[in-house]
Every structure is written in structure tokens, then in C-alpha cells.
Amino acid sequence: MRHILLLSLLYLTFQTSSFSQTEYIEVNSSILKETRQIKLQLPRNYSSSQKEYPVIIVLDGDYMFEPFAGNVDYLSYWEIIPESIVVGINQAGFRDKDGQIDSESELPVSTGADFFEFVGYEVLKYIDDNFRTTPFTIIAGIDYMANFSNFFLLKETPVFSGYINFSPDVTPKLPERLKRKLDKVKQKIWYYLATSEHDIHQLKIKTETLDSYLSICNNPNFNYKYRVFENADHFSFVADAIPSALLSIFSTYGPISDYEYESDFLSSQSPANSLEDKYLTIQELYAIEVPIRIVDFLKTAEAIEELKLWEDYQNLSKLARKEAPSTVLRNYFQGLYFEKIGEPNRAIKEYQAAYGLESAGYLNSEVLLGRADELKRIYGN
Numbered sequence: 001m002r003h004i005l006l007l008s009l010l011y012l013t014f015q016t017s018s019f020s021q022t023e024y025i026e027v028n029s030s031i032l033k034e035t036r037q038i039k040l041q042l043p044r045n046y047s048s049s050q051k052e053y054p055v056i057i058v059l060d061g062d063y064m065f066e067p068f069a070g071n072v073d074y075l076s077y078w079e080i081i082p083e084s085i086v087v088g089i090n091q092a093g094f095r096d097k098d099g100q101i102d103s104e105s106e107l108p109v110s111t112g113a114d115f116f117e118f119v120g121y122e123v124l125k126y127i128d129d130n131f132r133t134t135p136f137t138i139i140a141g142i143d144y145m146a147n148f149s150n151f152f153l154l155k156e157t158p159v160f161s162g163y164i165n166f167s168p169d170v171t172p173k174l175p176e177r178l179k180r181k182l183d184k185v186k187q188k189i190w191y192y193l194a195t196s197e198h199d200i201h202q203l204k205i206k207t208e209t210l211d212s213y214l215s216i217c218n219n220p221n222f223n224y225k226y227r228v229f230e231n232a233d234h235f236s237f238v239a240d241a242i243p244s245a246l247l248s249i250f251s252t253y254g255p256i257s258d259y260e261y262e263s264d265f266l267s268s269q270s271p272a273n274s275l276e277d278k279y280l281t282i283q284e285l286y287a288i289e290v291p292i293r294i295v296d297f298l299k300t301a302e303a304i305e306e307l308k309l310w311e312d313y314q315n316l317s318k319l320a321r322k323e324a325p326s327t328v329l330r331n332y333f334q335g336l337y338f339e340k341i342g343e344p345n346r347a348i349k350e351y352q353a354a355y356g357l358e359s360a361g362y363l364n365s366e367v368l369l370g371r372a373d374e375l376k377r378i379y380g381n
Helices: 002-011 061-077 111-130 143-152 174-184 201-214 237-249 258-265 271-286 294-307 312-323 329-340 344-352 365-379
Strands: 013-016 022-029 034-041 053-058 085-089 133-142 162-166 189-198 222-233
Touching: 022 111, 034 061, 034 111, 053 061, 053 111, 061 085, 061 133, 061 237, 085 111, 111 133, 111 143, 133 143, 133 237, 133 271, 143 162, 143 174, 162 237, 174 201, 189 201, 189 237, 201 222, 222 237, 258 271, 258 294, 271 294, 271 312, 294 312, 294 329, 312 329, 329 344, 329 365, 344 365
Parallel strands: 053 085, 053 133, 133 162, 162 189, 189 222
Antiparallel strands: 013 022, 022 034, 034 085
């Protein structure tokens, strides 16, 4: 079956209407035997970089794509989440048949099975073949199609890494099936589930039932978040749930949060090692290589200062030499180390050696030279 599906891709044609950041693509699908439309938003700097990007598939793309694309663009601009490729699958006029499931097995059947294969094989393969992607993929849906998205998780090897379910219209057998699957899943899975205070009553009950199963899953590979949005109904809560879901799934990616600072960095024997571990974890979880942010270097220095672990300034200096060699950071941290252990002359030399190097946040060579002059004044050098 897999062989037949892959062969069918030879007859799949995609015609793009433009080369702008957001493209409308007409898909002549050999699986669905009809033409369907998808929307595509590439990261702002896609054409000028060689980076690879996570992929976010949005079901009901005719009305869900734009809010997802806007939030991804905004949050990634501030480096809170990674830049990502967002794909919306338009389903206006097709939604009922796309989500068709068998009443007894409660699994995709007929046109529902075709749509499942269309998303899992044709669309994903096209994106992977034509754009620079990482293996980290997310699927998002609401009510009827949110329930459908879970079938990708039930595969022997889950198709997606992240699942965003807004008020899913859960079928009776699904909660237990997901629980069994997630209890033993060996790959990292992120799952975000949300409803609202004034959601459609039947959907809210179903969502709460699903939560009662997922919340007791103790598999360390399963990362789960459940939210109930107050003062919102079935439609309005989505505006708040989209950024919440993205922040939850990419929680490790962003700059050091207040929680991380308190729980990880201030409890560490080496904040510099904690910083390096954070970025290694980002690479492991999301398959993305991210240079250590200047703001995180400076936040780590705050932890070293607060803990009075002066030796760790040397570790931070070595890390800065590796990650930001053209900036003043290496000399700044090394200078701080010599200041703290009572060797002002060596600190002065480090600060002076930063002359002409690139700035890092509020730090530049003038700031470091000023610090050297202050030490000279204090110690009479």
C-alpha cells in the first residue's frame, strides 16, 4: 500500500499562484481524485537563509490558517518560537467527507481514509520535497477535525510530533485508544488540548473526558498541556488558544524564562553548563540548531553573579568564544572573572582587548573600555 501511495505522487501536480510569502496552491490529488487548495506561509527570511524549519499543518485552513500563520510570524519574530512553515488545508465544502469515519471501528473510512492519506503522504511529502524542513511537524484542528487529527497519532509510528486539539468532537473509543498508545510511545510527543468556559456543552464534556485519560499518562516522552479558557465560547477561545498552544509545544525553545531561571539556573552548580544544556536540548527536541542568544548569555551571567560562582565566568567565556567569537562577550566574562578573584590588572587587559569587537546587547567595546578605565582609577593603574 505504501508503495502504491508513493507511486501516486508521480502524478500529483502543484501549481503555485505566486512566489510571495503566502501562496495558494492548487493540488490535483491522485488519492482524492480531485483538486484541492492549500495555503502556504514561509518564514520571512526563508529565501535568504539555508535553515531548515518545522512544519505546522492546519486543518480547516479556510478559516484557521490565517490566525495560526499570524501567530507563528509574530512569535518567531521575537524568537519565542522557531520560524516555521505553516500549511493550511482548505476544507470548505469537503469537511464532512474529509472526516468520515466508520461508525463501528471509529476509524477513517472511504473519503475519510483518502483524506488521511492525502495529508499524511501527499501534502507532507510535497512540503518535504520542495522546502527545507526539519522532522518536527505539528497538526492542528478544531472540533470535528481535531478529533480526526488524533488518528495520525494512533499510527504505529506517529506521523506528527505535536498535536493541537481545540474542543475536539471526541468519538467514544478515542480516549482509551490514545491512553494506550501514549503509555508506551517511544518518540517525543507534544499534545495541547483546550476548551472554553462557555464551549458547546457536548464538546466540553467530550474534551473533559479526553483530559481525564491523558492527564494520568506518566510516560516521560509525552508532553501534555490542558487549558480551559474563561469568559470565552467555542469560537472566541481559539484566538487565545493558538498562541498558548504554540508557546506550550515550543516552551523549551524560547529565551530563558523566569521559571527556568529560578528552577534550573539558580539551582545549578554551573549556570554556564545549564545554558549549554538548554540549547543542546532545543536541538534534540526540535531538530533545530539555534545559536545561543545574547540575552541568554547575559541572563546566565546574572545567575553566576547571584550565586557568586566566579569560576563559572570562565566557562561562560569559553562558551562565548565558541558561540559568539566576534563579539565582546568572551572578554567581558573573562574580565568579570579576574575582577571577582582580585586580579584587576588582568581584568583591565581583557576589557581593553575587546576594542573593535562587535557589540552584544547593551555591551560594546566602549562599555568595556570604560570599565577598564574605572578599574585604573580605583587601583591607581
